[in-house]
Amino acid sequence: MSFFVETLVGGLLAGVMYSLVAIGFVLVFKASGVFNFAQGSMVLCAALTFVTLRDKGLDFWLAALITLSVMVVLGIAVERVVLRPLVNRPQITLFMATLGVSFMIEGVAQIAMGASVHELDLGIVDTPIEIGGVQVSQFDLAAAGTAGILVIALSIFFNKTRIGIALRAIADDPQAALSIGIRLQTLWQIVWGVAGFVSLVAGLLWGARQGVQFALTLVVLKALPVLIIGGFTSMAGAIVGGLIVGAGDSLAEIYLGSLLGGSVSTWFAYVLAVAFLLVRPAGLFGEAPIERI
Amino acid sequence: MSLRKQKRIMSRAIGLAALVLSAAAIGTTASAEDAKTQYFPLATFRVGAYASSGIPVWAGEIDYFRYINEVEGGINGIKLVWDECETNWEVEKGVECYERVKAGKNGSPVPIFLPHGDPISKALTEKSVADKIPLVTIAYGRTEAIDGRVFPYSFPVVFSFWSEASSAVNFIAEKVGGKDKLKGLKIATVYHDSPYGKETQVPLAHLAKTYGFEDIQIPVPHPGNEQSAQWAKIRQLKPDWVFLRGWGVMTPVAIKTAAKVGFPVDHIVGGIWSGSEEDVRPAGAVAKGYLAITPFPAGANFEIHQKLKKYILDKGLSDLKDPKSFGSVYYNSGVDEAIVAVEAIRTAQAHFGVRPINGEEAQWGLEHLDLSEKRLAEIGATGLQQPLKLSAKDHEGGGAGKVLQWDGEKWNVVSNGWVKSDRDLLLPLIYERAAAYAKEKGITPRDATN
Numbered sequence: 001m002s003f004f005v006e007t008l009v010g011g012l013l014a015g016v017m018y019s020l021v022a023i024g025f026v027l028v029f030k031a032s033g034v035f036n037f038a039q040g041s042m043v044l045c046a047a048l049t050f051v052t053l054r055d056k057g058l059d060f061w062l063a064a065l066i067t068l069s070v071m072v073v074l075g076i077a078v079e080r081v082v083l084r085p086l087v088n089r090p091q092i093t094l095f096m097a098t099l100g101v102s103f104m105i106e107g108v109a110q111i112a113m114g115a116s117v118h119e120l121d122l123g124i125v126d127t128p129i130e131i132g133g134v135q136v137s138q139f140d141l142a143a144a145g146t147a148g149i150l151v152i153a154l155s156i157f158f159n160k161t162r163i164g165i166a167l168r169a170i171a172d173d174p175q176a177a178l179s180i181g182i183r184l185q186t187l188w189q190i191v192w193g194v195a196g197f198v199s200l201v202a203g204l205l206w207g208a209r210q211g212v213q214f215a216l217t218l219v220v221l222k223a224l225p226v227l228i229i230g231g232f233t234s235m236a237g238a239i240v241g242g243l244i245v246g247a248g249d250s251l252a253e254i255y256l257g258s259l260l261g262g263s264v265s266t267w268f269a270y271v272l273a274v275a276f277l278l279v280r281p282a283g284l285f286g287e288a289p290i291e292r293i
Numbered sequence: 294m295s296l297r298k299q300k301r302i303m304s305r306a307i308g309l310a311a312l313v314l315s316a317a318a319i320g321t322t323a324s325a326e327d328a329k330t331q332y333f334p335l336a337t338f339r340v341g342a343y344a345s346s347g348i349p350v351w352a353g354e355i356d357y358f359r360y361i362n363e364v365e366g367g368i369n370g371i372k373l374v375w376d377e378c379e380t381n382w383e384v385e386k387g388v389e390c391y392e393r394v395k396a397g398k399n400g401s402p403v404p405i406f407l408p409h410g411d412p413i414s415k416a417l418t419e420k421s422v423a424d425k426i427p428l429v430t431i432a433y434g435r436t437e438a439i440d441g442r443v444f445p446y447s448f449p450v451v452f453s454f455w456s457e458a459s460s461a462v463n464f465i466a467e468k469v470g471g472k473d474k475l476k477g478l479k480i481a482t483v484y485h486d487s488p489y490g491k492e493t494q495v496p497l498a499h500l501a502k503t504y505g506f507e508d509i510q511i512p513v514p515h516p517g518n519e520q521s522a523q524w525a526k527i528r529q530l531k532p533d534w535v536f537l538r539g540w541g542v543m544t545p546v547a548i549k550t551a552a553k554v555g556f557p558v559d560h561i562v563g564g565i566w567s568g569s570e571e572d573v574r575p576a577g578a579v580a581k582g583y584l585a586i587t588p589f590p591a592g593a594n595f596e597i598h599q600k601l602k603k604y605i606l607d608k609g610l611s612d613l614k615d616p617k618s619f620g621s622v623y624y625n626s627g628v629d630e631a632i633v634a635v636e637a638i639r640t641a642q643a644h645f646g647v648r649p650i651n652g653e654e655a656q657w658g659l660e661h662l663d664l665s666e667k668r669l670a671e672i673g674a675t676g677l678q679q680p681l682k683l684s685a686k687d688h689e690g691g692g693a694g695k696v697l698q699w700d701g702e703k704w705n706v707v708s709n710g711w712v713k714s715d716r717d718l719l720l721p722l723i724y725e726r727a728a729a730y731a732k733e734k735g736i737t738p739r740d741a742t743n
Contacts, residue, residue, distance in 0.1 A: 115344035
């Protein structure tokens with residue numbers, strides 16, 4: 001039984017790491033309806049910039065501040081140079097544009113900062129602790145705490161601030177929002193800047209876990225089922241989706257993998273996502289679109 | 294038309310013809326010059342997820358080629374030329390690259406193709422036979438291609454995956470006090486869930502049956518950036534040793550997750566592609582004590598490195614961007630690969646004459662390659678490259694690895710020299726599998742006595 005609980009807890013904590021990446025997607029989608037395929041590359045860019053600055057001898061906080069500035073500028077540049085000219089184009093056009101942005105970020109990052117693998121030490125202890133007979137990773141607990149704080153902060157931002165409420169209005173009906181004087185472009189720049197900040201947090205935690213290398217972009221592979229399950233427009237959904245994917249993957253790997261004679265977690269999360277799509281197409285917390293016909 | 298005008302047109306036509314003829318002559322001279330060189334197309338991956346592994350490999354390889362040109366004047370006077378095509382470590386790009394370069398360059402034939410990627414090498418197995426271009430796949434590729442009677446143009450030279458598994462078991466035997474002490478031990482293989490990762494399942498099952506240890510197999514899905522379930526299983530099953538066969542990000546994540554579940558890192562033996570500086574550095578302090586078996590021992594104190602430093606690095610001719618990588622596992626793998634390629638050409642030249650060698654001739658050169666202790670000493674590669682002798686029945690030739698241990702800063706050799714694999718035990722199985730492949734594909738095995 002304790003093994004089952006340990007596997008479950010390990011999976012839940014791993015799922016929170018996926019949620020961190022999924023939150024970045026939700027943020028942009030919620031405010032602009034764009035599925036930002038470049039989120040993984042932004043995570044890589046943030047971690048690579050930070051670790052390059054640290055390697056040059058910069059203090060932790062100074063490096064974090066400069067990286068945050070770089071990410072905010074990058075987010076704003078993407079909105080201004082790539083997405084703004086494509087306003088009112090079909091969703092697929094915007095999606096393809098972010099796909100292009102993704103390759104550009106990766107290419108430029110490699111030219112500017114090289115392809116070497118870097119260690120990233122955040123100073124978080126990674127030795128296991130026992131809680132009620134269950135071994136838990138301290139690093140994973142810290143990551144879960146960070147994700148929790150991030151979700152609370154972003155929820156307050158979206159629900160309690162004027163900018164957040166304006167962003168929600170744009171997401172609901174951009175034309176109506178424009179008609180009452182909400183400045184669409186400025187707010188999109190803000191949201192892309194915040195997405196840059198979320199990328200920095202995700203990049204630092206994933207970078208500390210696996211090293212900063214180009215494979216960081218692959219973390220988005222697991223963020224997609226998280227989004228489908230939790231819903232593309234909900235911060236809480238990203239967390240719950242992450243927990244379901246993490247726990248499901250972990251338990252399936254242990255109990256189903258041995259029966260099937262191979263690794264199952266590559267596809268299990270997607271099977272879960274398809275199952276949710278059939279039952280609840282908008283995800284657990286997503287807003288089902290209602291259109292008058 | 295006036296006479297003057299006719300003359301002017303005529304003189305212009307003559308001038309143009311002379312220009313065309315001289316350009317053609319220059320082209321012919323260039324082609325003739327190229328035809329006197331030995332062309333090596335390099336399938337590289339300098340961008341993408343695996344670029345950090347690849348970049349030092351090409352540096353080692355190109356530095357050695359440059360050394361041959363600069364110091365030795367080429368292979369018996371035949372200078373080496375090379376160019377790169379980017380594969381991004383993707384099969385379709387690798388195959389496209391092969392198709393693009395297989396005809397050679399300006400009359401200089403392709404003697405050997407180095408696919409640099411297990412899936413690419415497998416995709417090219419049959420094409421290479423049709424094109425008569427040997428694929429040299431050091432420490433990767435199809436193990437049964439050791440049987441050159443069935444796989445005439447595939448050369449998994451030096452250290453196949455089966456030898457890797459067997460050498461790792463033999464190292465564990467060394468640590469526990471002999472092969473008889475393996476009985477009752479639990480050895481878990483944590484592997485990349487891909488054809489590459491599964492390649493060692495058969496030999497390990499055979500070795501487990503022979504020596505009496507328990508063989509546990511735990512797959513990790515690509516890319517391997519989350520392994521909590523796999524290591525929870527390790528914690529539950531309590532193996533004595535873990536054999537880690539990763540690739541890319543899987544290795545540092547495995548080392549970190551092992552530490553998280555309290556598994557001792559000095560009881561993990563990494564495989565060939567889990568044993569570089571790029572694998573352990575991202576794992577940080579917890580990687581201290583981690584072991585890995587490799588045919589490419591790290592270090593810059595080998596005699597050939599002194600020569601490379603003097604004639605290539607110090608003269609600013611190196612392809613290496615990061616000097617810290619000089620003597621790293623991947624850099625040395627590039628040097629090893631270049632030594633094998635150059636010596637195969639040298640062997641072929643001794644038989645066919647001193648001129649650029651084509652694929653068919655290079656195959657002969659490879660099958661008669663004899664890298665003896667004496668020859669390795671002449672090259673300056675004693676200790677870096679193991680002695681090996683190839684034949685039509687044996688495209689591997691070596692089959693041994695050295696075990697390295699990470700001290701937090703660098704790798705140190707901790708095995709007693711080269712740890713040999715149980716090739717005598719495994720070769721019959723390999724030949725059996727090659728025969729099954731031949732039957733399936735309708736191949737009539739070659740006569741190995743030629």
